[in-house]
Amino acid sequence: METPDNATPTGIAAQDWATASAVPQYRAAVIDLLGALAYGELAAFERLAEDAKLAPTLADKAELAKMASAEFHHFEQLRDRLSAVDAEPTGAMEPFAKALDDFHRQTAPSDWLEGLVKAYVGDSIASDFYREVAARLDTDTRALVLSVLDDTGHGNFAVEKVRAAIDADPRVGGRLALWARRLMGEALSQAQRVVAERDALSTMLVGGVDGMAAGFDLAEVGRMFSRITEAHTKRMAALGLAA
Amino acid sequence: METPDNATPTGIAAQDWATASAVPQYRAAVIDLLGALAYGELAAFERLAEDAKLAPTLADKAELAKMASAEFHHFEQLRDRLSAVDAEPTGAMEPFAKALDDFHRQTAPSDWLEGLVKAYVGDSIASDFYREVAARLDTDTRALVLSVLDDTGHGNFAVEKVRAAIDADPRVGGRLALWARRLMGEALSQAQRVVAERDALSTMLVGGVDGMAAGFDLAEVGRMFSRITEAHTKRMAALGLAA
Numbered sequence: 326m327e328t329p330d331n332a333t334p335t336g337i338a339a340q341d342w343a344t345a346s347a348v349p350q351y352r353a354a355v356i357d358l359l360g361a362l363a364y365g366e367l368a369a370f371e372r373l374a375e376d377a378k379l380a381p382t383l384a385d386k387a388e389l390a391k392m393a394s395a396e397f398h399h400f401e402q403l404r405d406r407l408s409a410v411d412a413e414p415t416g417a418m419e420p421f422a423k424a425l426d427d428f429h430r431q432t433a434p435s436d437w438l439e440g441l442v443k444a445y446v447g448d449s450i451a452s453d454f455y456r457e458v459a460a461r462l463d464t465d466t467r468a469l470v471l472s473v474l475d476d477t478g479h480g481n482f483a484v485e486k487v488r489a490a491i492d493a494d495p496r497v498g499g500r501l502a503l504w505a506r507r508l509m510g511e512a513l514s515q516a517q518r519v520v521a522e523r524d525a526l527s528t529m530l531v532g533g534v535d536g537m538a539a540g541f542d543l544a545e546v547g548r549m550f551s552r553i554t555e556a557h558t559k560r561m562a563a564l565g566l567a568a
Numbered sequence: 569m570e571t572p573d574n575a576t577p578t579g580i581a582a583q584d585w586a587t588a589s590a591v592p593q594y595r596a597a598v599i600d601l602l603g604a605l606a607y608g609e610l611a612a613f614e615r616l617a618e619d620a621k622l623a624p625t626l627a628d629k630a631e632l633a634k635m636a637s638a639e640f641h642h643f644e645q646l647r648d649r650l651s652a653v654d655a656e657p658t659g660a661m662e663p664f665a666k667a668l669d670d671f672h673r674q675t676a677p678s679d680w681l682e683g684l685v686k687a688y689v690g691d692s693i694a695s696d697f698y699r700e701v702a703a704r705l706d707t708d709t710r711a712l713v714l715s716v717l718d719d720t721g722h723g724n725f726a727v728e729k730v731r732a733a734i735d736a737d738p739r740v741g742g743r744l745a746l747w748a749r750r751l752m753g754e755a756l757s758q759a760q761r762v763v764a765e766r767d768a769l770s771t772m773l774v775g776g777v778d779g780m781a782a783g784f785d786l787a788e789v790g791r792m793f794s795r796i797t798e799a800h801t802k803r804m805a806a807l808g809l810a811a
Contacts, residue, residue, distance in 0.1 A: 364626075367626070367629065367630065367633065370617070370633055370637075371617060371620060371621065371629075371633070374613070374614060374617030374618070374636065375617070375618070377614060378614065382658065383607075383610070383657075383658045383661055383662070383665075384657075384658055386610065386614075387610065387643065387647065390610065390613055390614070390640050390643070391640065391644070393617065393636075393637075393640070394613075394636075394637045394640040394641065397633050397634070397636070397637040398637065400630065400633070401634070404630065414626075414627075415625065415626045415627055418626055419626070422626075
C-alpha cells in the first residue's frame, strides 16, 4: 500500500529510524538510497566544478561553483548519516558509481548553455525525486532528505541566462530543447538500470516498507518516472524549450 | 616604516577601514589585495575539484572536494567584502587572473600524490601569506583576512597520505621533492610578475600605508618571499622531502 503524499502518515512514515530499521529489508533499502544520493551529490559536485570552466564571465563561474559547493555539503550530510547508522559510506555508494559516472560521461556539456541547462535540469529532477521519496521514509530519514532538498534550487539563476540566450537567438532554443531531451533520456536509462539491479531500494521507492510485503511493483516505478518526466517537460516548456 | 608583527599596532594597523580607506592609495591597494585573494580562492576551488578526479578512493576524493568547497567559501567572503566596500568584484579580480591561471596551468599534477603535495603546499603558502599581510592591514580588513585564514589547514590530511606513500616506496620522495621545488619556483615567478605590475599593492604589502610614504622597497618584498620560502623548505623537510 502506498501512502498518498497528502494523507496523515501511517505505517513506516509514522515510525522513527530506530523502529523502522528493525526490518532488515527496510534498513538495506535506506542505506542503498543514502548511498545513491551521496554518490549523486559527489558526482554532481565534480561535474558542476568542471562545467564552471565553461563560464563566460567570472560572476557566472562563481554561480556554478556555488552550486557545486552546495552539492558537496549535501554529500557531507548524507555521508555523515550513513556513518551515523553504522553503514560504511564508500561501500554504500559504490553500487551506484557506474550508473552515475556513465550518465555524466554521456552528458558532458559542449558549451556553457548546455552546462546551465544540465545544472537546472539536474537540480530540478533531484528536487522532484527527493520529494517523491521523502513521503515513503521513516521520520528521521525523511527529515534528512527534506533538509537536503531545502537547500536546492540554486539552479534558478540558470533559467534567466538560458532565457536571455534564447531571446537573443531563437535557434539556440531548438538546440537546447534537443539537449534537454537527451539529458532526460540518459537519466531515465541509467535510473532504470539501477532499478533493475537494486530490488530492495526499488521496492521501497514505490511503496515504503509497508509496500515491501506486497512485493515489487514495476508499474509503480514507471508511474514515478512518469511524474518526474512530466514535471521536467513542463519546466522545459516554461523555459522556452519545447521538450 | 614597517610595523613589526609582534608590536602593538600603530599607524594603519590601529585604524579601521573607514579611517584607513580615506587614503586613496591604501584603498586601491586593499581592493587589489582582496581581488587577488578572491581570484586565488576561486582558481584553487577549480583546481582542487579537478584534482579530486585523480583520487584513488571515494574517501580521498571527498577529502579533496572538501578542500575545494572550503576555498569556495573563502572566495565568497572575499567577494562579498569587495561588494561591501563598493568595489566591483570582477574588476578587482581580473588583473590577477592571468598570473594565477598560468600558475595552475604550469603545475597541473600528473597523479594523485602530486595533487596532494600541491594542495598541501598551496594551503600552507596561502596561510603564510595571509599571516604576513594581516599585520599590515586596517582592523576591519585584518579581521576578514584572519577569519579566512582560520578556516585553512585542511591540507594536513595530505601529509599523512604523502608520508605513507614515501614509506612504501622511498623513490617517490625524490620525485615529489622535485615537484615541490617546481611548485615553489612557479609560485614565486608568478608572484614576482604581480609585484612588478601592481605597485600600490606591493608597496602596501611591504610597509602598509605608513610605508607608502617611504615608497616601494623591493628589498623588503624579497625578504617576505624569503620568509615564505624558508617556511616552505622546513615543511617539505618535515614531510620527508628534501627541498
